[in-house]
Amino acid sequence: MKLHTRYLPSCADECFASDHQPEINEIVKVQSLVAQLRAIILPAYEMTADLRLDLVSHLFESLQDCTTKVISELRTHYGAQLVDVDRRRLAGNISDCKKGCSNKKYKRSSWRYGDSTSYMTNVPHYDGHQWRKYGQKNINNSKHQRSYFRCTYKHEQNCKATKTVQQHEDNTSETVMYTVAYYGHHTCKANTDPTPHHIIETSTPQTQNGTTSDSIRSQEDVCLETGGSQNKTVENDEQTTRQWTEDMQGLLEKITCAPLDLDIWEWMQS
DNA sequence: CTCATTTGACCGGA
DNA sequence: TCCGGTCAAATGAG
Numbered sequence: 001m002k003l004h005t006r007y008l009p010s011c012a013d014e015c016f017a018s019d020h021q022p023e024i025n026e027i028v029k030v031q032s033l034v035a036q037l038r039a040i041i042l043p044a045y046e047m048t049a050d051l052r053l054d055l056v057s058h059l060f061e062s063l064q065d066c067t068t069k070v071i072s073e074l075r076t077h078y079g080a081q082l083v084d085v086d087r088r089r090l091a092g093n094i095s096d097c098k099k100g101c102s103n104k105k106y107k108r109s110s111w112r113y114g115d116s117t118s119y120m121t122n123v124p125h126y127d128g129h130q131w132r133k134y135g136q137k138n139i140n141n142s143k144h145q146r147s148y149f150r151c152t153y154k155h156e157q158n159c160k161a162t163k164t165v166q167q168h169e170d171n172t173s174e175t176v177m178y179t180v181a182y183y184g185h186h187t188c189k190a191n192t193d194p195t196p197h198h199i200i201e202t203s204t205p206q207t208q209n210g211t212t213s214d215s216i217r218s219q220e221d222v223c224l225e226t227g228g229s230q231n232k233t234v235e236n237d238e239q240t241t242r243q244w245t246e247d248m249q250g251l252l253e254k255i256t257c258a259p260l261d262l263d264i265w266e267w268m269q270s
Numbered sequence: 271c272t273c274a275t276t277t278g279a280c281c282g283g284a
Numbered sequence: 285t286c287c288g289g290t291c292a293a294a295t296g297a298g
Contacts, residue, residue, distance in 0.1 A: 135289070135291080140288085148288095150290095
């Protein structure tokens, strides 16, 4: 697996057409970079069974959430329009919202009526969440199949998060790039299990049944906007934070010194 | 035996 | 009628 972190222009760069395209393009770049950085950091914590995996995962998630919100705001205020890959999908969502949910057997899931995020990465499977593949389709005018993933805890915790992964068409470089699209938000607690000893569970109820996704979303939003009680707890643990910072600095120093054409994990182990 | 993945059928929207 | 997304039975791996 190649874990090169150099930014390659995302197809999402071409997805927006607006007066503020340069700003949006920069944010999309940030999204791509964060995704690639996450793909490097999280596996390292997983390999060492580090208890701070949850915190790091949360931080990356917050970053992605922030950039998504900014793009959404720009679209709303400046009339940015989606073109290409997401246009049809989102148009369908808006149409569905207006029509309301039908009561058919295979009705479209409600999460699709929410926002979506798509960006390119060369490591589509490392994003801090557990996914289960539930489908694969040939896509028109595309050489590669699109894979469909849902949250592993969809049934256990009614988590509606899904994602699609599709290999990018023109891989001019040696690195294979994938377009990853995320739909819905994780409402599961899978990535907090087992709970790190330095993180105290909040009193926020994580209702599984009979709770609307909107109420779950609002709880998440409050948590993100206030910085999250987990972060507060970690702030109190100075030793943990100091150790974490030292680890991160060491890791980043190693990464920045790594030869660009070498698999970074092979290089770090050598 | 259990669980994840594969694959063809089915569904709704365009 | 076509296409993309989802379901669920079949299949395979551990």
